[in-house]
Ligand SMILES: CC(=O)N[C@H]1[C@@H](OP(=O)(O)OP(=O)(O)OC[C@H]2O[C@@H](n3ccc(=O)[nH]c3=O)[C@H](O)[C@@H]2O)O[C@H](CO)[C@@H](O)[C@@H]1O
C-alpha cells in the first residue's frame with residue numbers, strides 16, 4: 001500500500017496549476033448519461049474517483065474515451081442502467097447516476113452508497129424528491145430500485161423542498177428535472193459553485209434552468225437534450241488545500257486557475273490569520289511569513305466555510321498562535337484527523353461538534369494514518385510543517401480526490417515522496 005514520506009520544515013515557492021473540480025466532474029460525467037449524443041468534458045482531474053465513475057458508466061454500456069484531461073462520453077449504447085455495489089462502495093457520488101438514468105430510461109438500480117468515515121450520509125432526500133417527481137422507488141437488498149409507473153414515459157415536474165441543503169441531492173434533481181415533463185422548483189437548493197457549473201453544462205445541452213447559485217432553482221423540462229463540450233470548473237477545495245499549505249509552511253505561491261470568488265470564507269480566515277492572499281491574473285497568490293494567528297470557524301453550506309476545508313485549516317491552526325474553536329456542523333464524524341494530529345504533537349480536544357485547538361510552537365514527525373480524503377490532506381499539511389519525518393499511511397483516500405498532490409507539492413519545494 002502506498003504511503004507518503006514527508007520531511008517537514010521547507011517553505012513553498014513557485015506556481016501550482018489547480019485541476020478541475022472532483023465534485024463537478026463527477027456529476028458532469030453522470031449528466032452525459034442524459035443524452036444519446038457525445039459529450040466532451042475538458043479539464044477533468046486525474047484522480048481515483050473519476051476513474052471509478054468512468055468504470056461505473058462504462059459498465060452500463062457507455063462509450064468512454066480519455067486523454068489529456070478530456071473525457072468523451074457516448075451514452076447512446078447505454079443498455080444496463082445499473083450501478084452495482086462493487087463500484088459504488090468506494091465512492092458515494094455514484095448516487096448521482098440515479099437522477100439521469102431515471103429521467104432518460106424510466107428505470108435505475110443503484111446500490112446504496114453506505115456509510116463512510118465522516119458520517120452516516122443517508123440518501124433519503126434524493127429518494128423523497130424523485131418520488132415527488134413520480135418515480136416509484138423501493139430500497140431492497142441494499143439497492144435503490146427506481147422506475148416510472150406503468151404507462152408513464154417521463155418524470156413530472158414537482159416542487160421539492162429538502163429537509164436540509166444537500167449538494168448531490170440538488171444535482172440529482174437538476175439532472176432529473178431537465179428531462180421531466182413541466183416545471184420543477186427546487187427550494188432550499190445548494191448554492192455550491194459545482195452546482196452552478198453543472199447547471200451551465202446542462203444549459204449547453206439544451207436544458208432550461210434558472211436560479212443556479214441561489215436557494216431557488218427553476219427547471220422547465222425539455223423532451224430531449226443534446227451533446228456539448230464543457231470545461232470543468234477549477235477545484236476550490238484543491239486550491240484551498242494549497243492555500244493552507246503555503247500559509248502554514250511560509251512561502252510565496254501562485255495557484256494558477258484558482259478562483260478567489262469561490263473561496264471567500266477560507267480566504268477571509270487566512271487573511272485574519274496573517275497570510276497575504278490576493279487575486280492575480282487567472283489565479284490566486286498566497287504569501288506567508290512567520291507564525292500565524294489561530295482562527296475559529298464553523299463549517300456551513302456555501303458560501304460559508306466548507307466542511308471539505310475543515311481538516312486542512314485545523315492543521316494550520318495546530319501550529320498557529322493562540323486558541324481556536326472549530327465547529328463541524330455538516331457531518332457528525334468529521335474529526336478523524338484529530339487523533340492523528342495529536343500523534344504529531346498537536347493539542348486538540350474534541351467535545352461533540354466542537355474541537356478546541358491550542359496552537360503549539362512545533363509539531364514533530366511521526367507515522368500517521370489517513371482515514372478519509374480531507375483528513376489525509378490535513379496530515380500531509382501537518383507533515384510539511386513538522387520537524388523531521390512524517391509517514392502518512394493509507395493514502396488511497398488522498399488519491400480518491402487529489403490530482404497528483406505530492407508531485408504538485410514537490411514542484412513548489414516540498415520534500416515529499418511516495419513510498420511502498
Ligand atoms: C461528490 C460531492 O459533491 N461531495 C460533496 C457533497 O457531498 P453530499 O452531497 O453527499 O453531501 P450533502 O450536501 O448531501 O450532505 C449534507 C448533510 O445532509 C445530510 N443528508 C444529505 C442527503 C440526504 O438525502 N439525507 C441527509 O441526511 C448528510 O448526511 C449531511 O449531513 O457535499 C458535501 C457537503 O458540502 C461535501 O463534503 C462533499 O465533498
Ligand SMILES: C=C(OP(=O)(O)O)C(=O)O
Nearest residue numbers: 023092093308373374401
Ligand atoms: C467528502 C468528500 O467527497 P465525497 O462526497 O465524494 O465523499 C470530499 O470531497 O471531501
